[in-house]
Amino acid sequence: MRKVTILGTGMTKFGKDLDSSLKTLSHEAITKCLSDANISKDKIEAAYVGNSVAGLITGQETIRGQVMLRESGIGGIPIFNTENACASSSTAFHLAWLGIASGMYECVLVTGVEKMTHEDRTKTFLAYESGLDVETITSSSKQSTHSIFMEVYAEKAKVYMEKYGVTKEHLARIAAKNHTNGSLNPYAQKNIPMTYEDVLNDKIIVNPFTKAMCSPISDGGAAIILCSENFARKHTTNLVYVSGSIVNSTSINQDSNVIEITSKKAYSQAGISPEELDVIEVHDATASAELIAYEQIGLCGIGEGKLLVEEGVTNIEGVKPVNPSGGLESKGHPIGATGLGQIIEITWQLQGRAGKHQINGKPRIGLAQNAGGHLGSENAACTITILER
Amino acid sequence: MRKVTILGTGMTKFGKDLDSSLKTLSHEAITKCLSDANISKDKIEAAYVGNSVAGLITGQETIRGQVMLRESGIGGIPIFNTENACASSSTAFHLAWLGIASGMYECVLVTGVEKMTHEDRTKTFLAYESGLDVETITSSSKQSTHSIFMEVYAEKAKVYMEKYGVTKEHLARIAAKNHTNGSLNPYAQKNIPMTYEDVLNDKIIVNPFTKAMCSPISDGGAAIILCSENFARKHTTNLVYVSGSIVNSTSINQDSNVIEITSKKAYSQAGISPEELDVIEVHDATASAELIAYEQIGLCGIGEGKLLVEEGVTNIEGVKPVNPSGGLESKGHPIGATGLGQIIEITWQLQGRAGKHQINGKPRIGLAQNAGGHLGSENAACTITILER
Numbered sequence: 001m002r003k004v005t006i007l008g009t010g011m012t013k014f015g016k017d018l019d020s021s022l023k024t025l026s027h028e029a030i031t032k033c034l035s036d037a038n039i040s041k042d043k044i045e046a047a048y049v050g051n052s053v054a055g056l057i058t059g060q061e062t063i064r065g066q067v068m069l070r071e072s073g074i075g076g077i078p079i080f081n082t083e084n085a086c087a088s089s090s091t092a093f094h095l096a097w098l099g100i101a102s103g104m105y106e107c108v109l110v111t112g113v114e115k116m117t118h119e120d121r122t123k124t125f126l127a128y129e130s131g132l133d134v135e136t137i138t139s140s141s142k143q144s145t146h147s148i149f150m151e152v153y154a155e156k157a158k159v160y161m162e163k164y165g166v167t168k169e170h171l172a173r174i175a176a177k178n179h180t181n182g183s184l185n186p187y188a189q190k191n192i193p194m195t196y197e198d199v200l201n202d203k204i205i206v207n208p209f210t211k212a213m214c215s216p217i218s219d220g221g222a223a224i225i226l227c228s229e230n231f232a233r234k235h236t237t238n239l240v241y242v243s244g245s246i247v248n249s250t251s252i253n254q255d256s257n258v259i260e261i262t263s264k265k266a267y268s269q270a271g272i273s274p275e276e277l278d279v280i281e282v283h284d285a286t287a288s289a290e291l292i293a294y295e296q297i298g299l300c301g302i303g304e305g306k307l308l309v310e311e312g313v314t315n316i317e318g319v320k321p322v323n324p325s326g327g328l329e330s331k332g333h334p335i336g337a338t339g340l341g342q343i344i345e346i347t348w349q350l351q352g353r354a355g356k357h358q359i360n361g362k363p364r365i366g367l368a369q370n371a372g373g374h375l376g377s378e379n380a381a382c383t384i385t386i387l388e389r
Numbered sequence: 390m391r392k393v394t395i396l397g398t399g400m401t402k403f404g405k406d407l408d409s410s411l412k413t414l415s416h417e418a419i420t421k422c423l424s425d426a427n428i429s430k431d432k433i434e435a436a437y438v439g440n441s442v443a444g445l446i447t448g449q450e451t452i453r454g455q456v457m458l459r460e461s462g463i464g465g466i467p468i469f470n471t472e473n474a475c476a477s478s479s480t481a482f483h484l485a486w487l488g489i490a491s492g493m494y495e496c497v498l499v500t501g502v503e504k505m506t507h508e509d510r511t512k513t514f515l516a517y518e519s520g521l522d523v524e525t526i527t528s529s530s531k532q533s534t535h536s537i538f539m540e541v542y543a544e545k546a547k548v549y550m551e552k553y554g555v556t557k558e559h560l561a562r563i564a565a566k567n568h569t570n571g572s573l574n575p576y577a578q579k580n581i582p583m584t585y586e587d588v589l590n591d592k593i594i595v596n597p598f599t600k601a602m603c604s605p606i607s608d609g610g611a612a613i614i615l616c617s618e619n620f621a622r623k624h625t626t627n628l629v630y631v632s633g634s635i636v637n638s639t640s641i642n643q644d645s646n647v648i649e650i651t652s653k654k655a656y657s658q659a660g661i662s663p664e665e666l667d668v669i670e671v672h673d674a675t676a677s678a679e680l681i682a683y684e685q686i687g688l689c690g691i692g693e694g695k696l697l698v699e700e701g702v703t704n705i706e707g708v709k710p711v712n713p714s715g716g717l718e719s720k721g722h723p724i725g726a727t728g729l730g731q732i733i734e735i736t737w738q739l740q741g742r743a744g745k746h747q748i749n750g751k752p753r754i755g756l757a758q759n760a761g762g763h764l765g766s767e768n769a770a771c772t773i774t775i776l777e778r
Contacts, residue, residue, distance in 0.1 A: 001491070023524075052451050055444035061519035062441050062474040063762035063769040066638050070522075070764060076640030076650075079770070080480065081472040085451040091469065095484060102390070102491035130450035133459075135412075249455050251465030261465075373452035375459060380452040381468070 001101040004242040005232040006387070007225045008037025009344045014220035014332030015189040016117045022054055025221035025337075026068040026113045033109070033223035038235055044225070045105040046078040048096040050089030050112035051336040052372075053127035057118055068113060083336075084247070085131040085372030086283065088112060089222065090339025090383035096226050097245045107227040112341070114334035116217045124217055131373040131380070146205050149285065150214055152374050154206040157288035161208065164303040168208050171287040172196040173309050175213045175329055178284060181316050182326020184356035187341075189218055189332030213287040213329065220334030222341045238351050244270035244367075244386030250378035258382045259296035259369060266367070266384035267298070274298035278363035279349045280320060281342035283371040284327040294322070297369055297384070321359045324349065335372075342368035343385050350389040364389050390490040393631045394621040395776070396614045397426025398733045403609035403721030404578040405506045411443055414610035414726075415457040415502045422498070422612035427624055433614070434494040435467040437485040439478030439501035440725040441761075442516035446504050457502060472725075473636070474520040474761030475672065477501060478611065479728025479772035485615050486634045496616040501730070503723035505606045513606055520762040520769070535594050538674065539603055541763050543595040546677035550597065553692040557597050560676040561585040562698050564602045564718055567673065570705050571715020573745035576730075578607050578721030602676040602718065609723030611730045627740050633659035633756075633775030639767035647771045648685035648758060655756070655773035656687070663687035667752035668738045669709060670731035672760040673716040683711070686758055686773070710748045713738065724761075731757035732774050739778040753778050 010032030012025055034041055049065030060067060065079040084091040089112020096110045118124050128147035129137055137148070160166060176196040182188035194212055202210035232239055244266035250258045267273060274297060282297065284290035294305040299313075299320055308314050314322035325331045325345040328338060346366035348354040366387050373380030399421030401414050423430055438454030449456060454468040473480040478501020485499045507513050517536035518526060526537070549555060565585040571577035583601055591599035621628055633655035639647045656662060663686060671686065673679035683694040688702075688709055697703050703711035714720045714734040717727060735755035737743040755776050762769030 001493075021524075053444070055442070055519065056448075056450050059445075059515070059519055059523045061445050061516060062472060062477075063520060063522075063764070064472070066762065066764055066769040067522045067524075069638075070641060073641055075638050075764075076647075077638060078483075078636040079473075079638040080484065080636070083451060083453070083470040083472060084468075088451075094467075095469065098487060098491060098493060102487060102493070104390075104487060104491070126448075127450060130444065130448055131452060133452075133456045134448045135410075135456075247467040247469070249458075249464050249466060249468040252459060252462055258465075373455065375452070375455055375464075380455040 002103060003229045004097050004100040004226055005229055006240045006347050007227045007232050007235060008033045009347055010036055010223045011187055011341060011344055012221045013187050014218045014334055016217060017219050018117050020115065020219045022058060022060060022068050022113050022115050023071040025219060026111055027071045029221035029223040030072045030111055033225055037225045041074050043107050044074060044077060044109045045107055046099055047074060047109045048080045048082060048092035050082050050092035052083055052085055052088045052114060053130065054115060056127040056130065057115055057123055084381040086335040087339055087370045087372035087381040087383045088336040090370040090385060091247050093224065093340060093343060093385065094245045094247045094383060097242050100226050100228055106231045107225065109223060109225055110340060111223040112337040112339060113221040114336035115219050116334055117219055133375060150206045150209060153286040153289060154209060157208055160288065160292060164306065166306050168200060169196060170291065170306045170309050171208060171213050172199040174287040174290050175199040177315055178323050178327040178329045179212060181324050181357055182330025185326050185331060188326040188330050189216060190330045209286055215285045215328035215333035218332035218334040220332060220337040222337045222344055224340055224343060240347050240350050241388045243388045244384060247383050249381055250375050254376050254378050257296055258379050259293060259371060262382045262384045263297040266386050270386040272365060276365050277320065277367050279324065279346060279359055279366040280322045281325060281345050281368045282322055283369055284323060284329050285333065287329065290322065293369055316357065316359055324357045324359050339370040339383060342370060346387050350387055391492060392618045393486050393489040393615055394618050395629045395736050396616045396621050396624060397422045398736055399425055399612045400576055400730060400733055401610045402576050403607045403723055405606060406608050407506050409504065409608045411447060411449060411457050411502055411504050412460040414608060415500055416460045418610035418612040419461045419500055422614055426614040430463050432496050433463060433466060433498045434496055435488055436463060436498040437469045437471060437481035439471050439481035441472055441474055441477045441503060442519065443504060445516040445519060446507055446512055473770040475724040476728055476759045476761035476770045476772045477725040479732065479759040479774060480636050482613065482729060482732060482774065483634045483636045483772060486631050489615050489617055495620045496614065498612065498614055499729060500612040501726040501728060502610040503725035504608050505723055506608055522764060539595045539598060542675040542678060543598060546597055549677065549681060555695050557589060558585060559680065559695045559698050560597065560602050561588040563676040563679050564588040566704055567712050567716040567718045568601060570713050570746055571719025574715050574720060577715040577719050578605060579719045598675055604674045604717035604722035607721035607723040609721060609726040611726045611733055613729055613732060629736050629739050630777045632777045633773060636772050638770055639764050643765050643767050646685055647768050648682060648760065651771045651773045652686040655775050659775040661754060665754050666709060666756050668713065668735060668748055668755040669711045670714060670734050670757045671711055672758055673712060673718050674722065676718065679711065679716065682758055705746065705748055713746045713748050728759040728772060731759060735776050739776055
């Protein structure tokens, strides 16, 4: 396998916008991405499109990529429509990575787009439900004011908090960090900094979560151009390499955790250890998911995640900044765009162009952890991407 | 890229079955496939799942592959959910091919499954509609008795028939051939042989098509195990190689035909010419699509397709047998399973184990052409797969 590099990135501001569509969101992200890469669209040899729930929200169940890319004048190439719940676009990224790494292509496009808002909020909640085995769902979120996933995360959180002495304050400190980071990020959905008291005093969604501890409903698009090192060197000197890209699914007997296993495989592929990470984005669909992810990706031992919070290790100025973008809680969570959004954040941090939310020093290695769906007690899908400067 | 081989195949009988589900269909296909390959499921390193409209038909919009494979005890591996309308599973096959060809994996599973029948037929017709750009649809098939695609194909057929002096009798002869072939295939949905008079006298769907000239609504599942040559040699001597696998989409300006371009790329990749083909499966969503495909894949010149029909060239005992399985018209068209079903038919023909619909001689090279969706006047997606013994 040969080296794969990121040549260009583009993203919409994430947010709720009833007037946006799959086409407007993808077109904006792709246009920005082509401009950033400084190449014309005729250089793109294949496209990998991540989307999760367009079928249920917009009715565009099939040929989603073809319809979206046509809006940007792209066609006549292989187009791969990829779905993996909230890990859809990082899965598309992995397939694109292999397209380049294998020598099949020199330059490809990855895009992740999601349109979640709908005049009828029931549609959005039912779309979330399809990230579970729909034949096993007994209580529907049809009458609910929030996604069924918040219940799933709350159950996990309560067990974890009880076992390791974690309090709501720990979760609130994570959410406050993320909202404060997000207030520095012009692409984030929520731009208001919060203290942990603000987070605790916010509206309750499902115990133990207040609204500020949960990722919101979002629309958004993201795009990345991947290419071979040779191709990239003709266009840029600010190279970012993909040194690890692993997609995985939960095991049948769930005797081990999918995020832990996937991250170990990614560290092995990249030839690094978690100690070497300079910047991290994790899948904080809720603040508790971020806390548990600290342990699963090996930033600390089991049950020690709360210590990182107490010591400020994962703050933007900390030793291991996590979610400097604001994470899903503040930046937003347009599910099919989320994974690429994380990878773009890590790219910008490594290139030193994250703006006001740029971390200190000269970060060299970053990791993005993305999860999707739920089966049994586990994430159905997980991806880990490691980038290096 | 290294050689990729087909180690095992499995398929359900295609047909309408309200009681079947994504899980039952995939489980049957996968179980048969593992048995055929004579390997245990723990040898499978990754899985590629093609499905098109489960979101609209069953509500399982996301993590379709994870939910289906779990039923067969498969998890803890990368699972890629792939969509490309009626070419979904052949697209999954292509991605799986690259997984092996690149050296990334030794042994992978591809499965294509579709559940089309629903108590409310409107749901099925709306699912077909999503193979178009849904924002541009003006007349909905909500009140219709057939899929909107039959209208799309009818418009194309009328223009073609007028231009090249093709009659309904030509289309009827193709459909009769396919239904007669299908009557010999225990996996086919329709098992009644038909004469061309039977076809002409069948119920009109949309002029110029009678019911027998159109692919029916179908449920079905198909599965293939792909592996490296080294891996295969430990298990079988009846090797079938993938020598061409191309996925493509319609161009923006539609100045050329996507099936023609895709097949030329596949011939180039396989290093063969259309004259060398011994057996062919084409995407006969209607009989006219088969006729036009003869020309687009280079079996004859433009406007000469009718001559192949008149001379019986594409009959099962002809020089270039097309759709010996019965094709979509007789074998059935469970859209996300169709492409793999075609590839399985070619595999069986090359291995000499197609049973009563086995073609004469010892076929060495076969081609499967699969198309999906429509944008403008063209198929949105197209795949060509070439297999060699």
